Amino acid sequence: MSDYETQQVIRGKRIGLPGDGYIPVLNNGFVKYLDHMGGDEDVIEAARTSTGRGFVSWEPYQRCEKCELTGSLSSVPVASLHASPCDHQWKAFPRGDNGLLEYLYVNRHMTPFEMCVGKFLVKAPIIFFRQLHRHRAASYNEMSGRYMQLPDDFYMPRPEDVKGKHATNKQGSGEKLEDWVVKTFLEDMSWGQQEAYSDYKQALDKGVAPELARMNLPVSINSVCVVQMNLRMLLHMLGLRDDGHAQGLTQEVAQAFAQFAKAIWPRTYALYEEHTKYAVTLSRSEAEEMKALLKGDKYMPREPGWKLGDAGMLSEKFLGKFK
Numbered sequence: 001m002s003d004y005e006t007q008q009v010i011r012g013k014r015i016g017l018p019g020d021g022y023i024p025v026l027n028n029g030f031v032k033y034l035d036h037m038g039g040d041e042d043v044i045e046a047a048r049t050s051t052g053r054g055f056v057s058w059e060p061y062q063r064c065e066k067c068e069l070t071g072s073l074s075s076v077p078v079a080s081l082h083a084s085p086c087d088h089q090w091k092a093f094p095r096g097d098n099g100l101l102e103y104l105y106v107n108r109h110m111t112p113f114e115m116c117v118g119k120f121l122v123k124a125p126i127i128f129f130r131q132l133h134r135h136r137a138a139s140y141n142e143m144s145g146r147y148m149q150l151p152d153d154f155y156m157p158r159p160e161d162v163k164g165k166h167a168t169n170k171q172g173s174g175e176k177l178e179d180w181v182v183k184t185f186l187e188d189m190s191w192g193q194q195e196a197y198s199d200y201k202q203a204l205d206k207g208v209a210p211e212l213a214r215m216n217l218p219v220s221i222n223s224v225c226v227v228q229m230n231l232r233m234l235l236h237m238l239g240l241r242d243d244g245h246a247q248g249l250t251q252e253v254a255q256a257f258a259q260f261a262k263a264i265w266p267r268t269y270a271l272y273e274e275h276t277k278y279a280v281t282l283s284r285s286e287a288e289e290m291k292a293l294l295k296g297d298k299y300m301p302r303e304p305g306w307k308l309g310d311a312g313m314l315s316e317k318f319l320g321k322f323k
């Protein structure tokens with residue numbers, strides 16, 4: 001571990017991050033906290049730039065609309081006991097600045113969330129990075145097989161993670177497989193990894209250029225990447241990757257990012273859970289179906305055959321989300 005990384009681990013411990021800033025993932029990968037900039041307060045600070053005011057408090061408060069004096073909601077601000085030329089016009093903020101934070105998130109005023117940034121070191125298989133790298137508004141630097149010998153270090157699924165094809169989700173895993181299928185799959189996978197690595201090593205020993213020698217290594221080989229994302233990008237990525245539609249291994253790594261995000265930006269993360277992760281959005285047809293349901297009317301699909309509006313899809317959407 002470099003001195004820099006050691007310092008960041010100390011920092012991770014000091015700010016009380018899960019795993020002291022180091023979360024093991026998969027068989028031998030990890031997500032490690034390196035650094036971050038800004039907390040939930042910085043989102044408010046950035047948003048209030050438009051009015052020249054800053055973050056005040058997460059606690060309830062009131063502010064005079066005329067002279068900007070602020071104080072707790074329950075008591076008249078001490079300063080106002082002194083002679084003041086202002087006949088204060090108080091505006092109450094019963095939720096403190098939580099109200100503005102939620103307003104920004106719900107109404108998709110997302111640029112203030114870009115003022116917060118996290119930097120992480122990730123070790124995971126290349127198949128994971130192929131997916132992570134699709135998130136374009138992020139910065140990455142990755143270990144290079146052109147410059148160094150890649151370590152003999154591969155992702156190996158746990159037996160319980162080896163499942164059959166999903167019945168409905170074409171890209172997912174579903175049914176439990178027979179033990180012998182799991183066992184032989186894992187043995188074959190391990191054998192293939194060893195063969196590929198041995199060929200790679202032999203090619204390097206014979207003097208083949210590293211950029212060519214690596215060509216036949218599988219996407220299960222582990223790589224290391226430093227990842228920097230602003231909070232907006234991070235939550236967008238989590239919405240897609242810490243989700244049941246994503247590949248199992250991808251979800252596991254994303255959940256480590258989520259744990260750090262939750263610890264560093266607890267109030268914003270709570271909004272993400274409330275309004276994105278556990279929220280259900282309705283299509284126009286579904287909203288019409290819901291309206292009919294609530295009014296006790298019979299639901300007539302506007303366009304028969306419109307998939308999301310078909311009777312039953314609505315309940316599937318809700319029950320699927322909360323199963």
Ligand SMILES: Cc1cc2nc3c(=O)[nH]c(=O)nc-3n(C[C@H](O)[C@H](O)[C@H](O)COP(=O)(O)OP(=O)(O)OC[C@H]3O[C@@H](n4cnc5c(N)ncnc54)[C@H](O)[C@@H]3O)c2cc1C
Binds near residue numbers: 135137171236246
């Ligand atoms: C479950 C799952 C399955 C997937 N399957 C496949 C697959 O089979 N094949 C495949 O190729 N990909 C696949 N993807 C990747 C997917 O298509 C996206 O590329 C990826 O999720 C990145 O998300 P994003 O498009 O929101 O872009 P991000 O890079 O995360 O960008 C964030 C946001 O910025 C904006 N943005 C960024 N770039 C542009 C741009 N050029 N133009 C306009 N707006 C932009 C958009 O609003 C975007 O949502 C899959 C993703 C998931 C989660």
Ligand SMILES: [Zn+2]
Binds near residue numbers: 066
């Ligand atoms: Zn006043």
